[in-house]
Amino acid sequence: MSGAADIGIFSFALIYLLLVVVLILMRKSKIAKTRELLIASLRMTAQLVLVGFILTYIFQNPHPALTLAFLSAMIVFSVHRVVSRQKGLNLKFKIIVGVSLCASGLSVLAYFILAVLGQSILNPQYVIPLAGMIIGNAMTGMNLALANFTENIASQKQKMDALLNLGVHPQNILKPLAGGALTTALIPTINSMVGMGIIFLPGMMTGQILSGTLPTTAILYQICIMIAICAAVCLSVFAALTLGVKTLYNGNCQFTYVPEQKKPS
């Protein structure tokens, strides 16, 4: 097998024709998101070009400090993305979310690279792409979980008050909501596990096959990364919610979290 064919800059530009087709169709159907798609594709292009140059530099000059810097930037960005969406949560909860995401993502990553692959923890070729997949998916899972959790708190206020009046500890009132949020976070991973190989060929495996890796090796990596993603999502959401719910009530067992009022749409 050979490596992936190089794409020339003009041939590469051809792919944008497909995007133009989408934009025309959206404009014709008067879909509101046309502008967003345009901005999103420009952002994607700019971000990936930048990251392409940075990674090329890091791979050509492998140094632990550079790998660590890249990893840190990735974590800071993902924590910021999650926390900035949850304006209503208290600072302590936000810190717990950040620490859970960081600790769970990094420990799963370390286990994968050290124990399963037997590579150096600072080898950029492994650390950077795998960290991106693991932390990125943990971030998406955390976003889903927190959105579900806060929405349910807002919609189940009456139930929570009734149970509080009945003498149920706030933690036991919140526990089922946290469980529901964890399920919500895991559903996309579970769904993609089920469809994988039959309905679609996953991105990492496709990438490896394109670059010449044997499909039998590529599937092993794919299975590993799926389980690692599942573990990172589960661990980070579980830790964040188990510790985070304790910040939502005070010493008198009264709820202190006031859900954000939804703006009328």
Place this chain on the structure above:
Amino acid sequence: MEPLFHTESLRFGGFLQYGDLSFPAGKITFITGESGSGKSTLLKLLNGTASPSEGKAFYRGQDISSLDAVALRREVLLVSQEPFLFDGTVRENFDAFYGYRETPPLRDDQIKKLLQSFLLDFDPDAQTRTFSGGERQRLYTAIFLSFWPKVLLLDEPTSALDNVTGMAVLTALLDSCREAGTEVITVSHSRQLAGQFSQNTLHLGKEAFH
């Protein structure tokens, strides 16, 4: 005799001033007053689901803020004005509330007896989804009563009922509480109900505003 509850210079949120109140033990107390005079908030202060901004509330002589909040609420149950029921049958509702309280569920005959005393002619298998507002309120109150607390705080327990049913339900409810030795404090708009059942009336007037 030591009062069931009493308060000292009690204030809430900077806009409700209750001052010094006393709720004698062994008497059914009715709290009356205009909307916004702080009746519901007072009940929350008594079962510790809200805390005063100033002053203190006492339960049998003990400062409520120093008591174990969950243990207090199990002893002093508050039936709020807006009933909450789970989706499902009457039995599933009892089971869900009992599950949260980590208490063994009631048997069907116990549930049926309770329903009858609240004039609810339903089977434990009946779906609560189809219940009217008044039926939901009665079932909700029945579930809370079934825990037989030492004190039952009721917030407008008959607000969703017509006069005749309200009167009948309250009679049955107060009879059950008397038999079980459960103290009752209830908020009510209805002068008629207060006139009929109250043994001690506390009127929160405009003076509650400061």
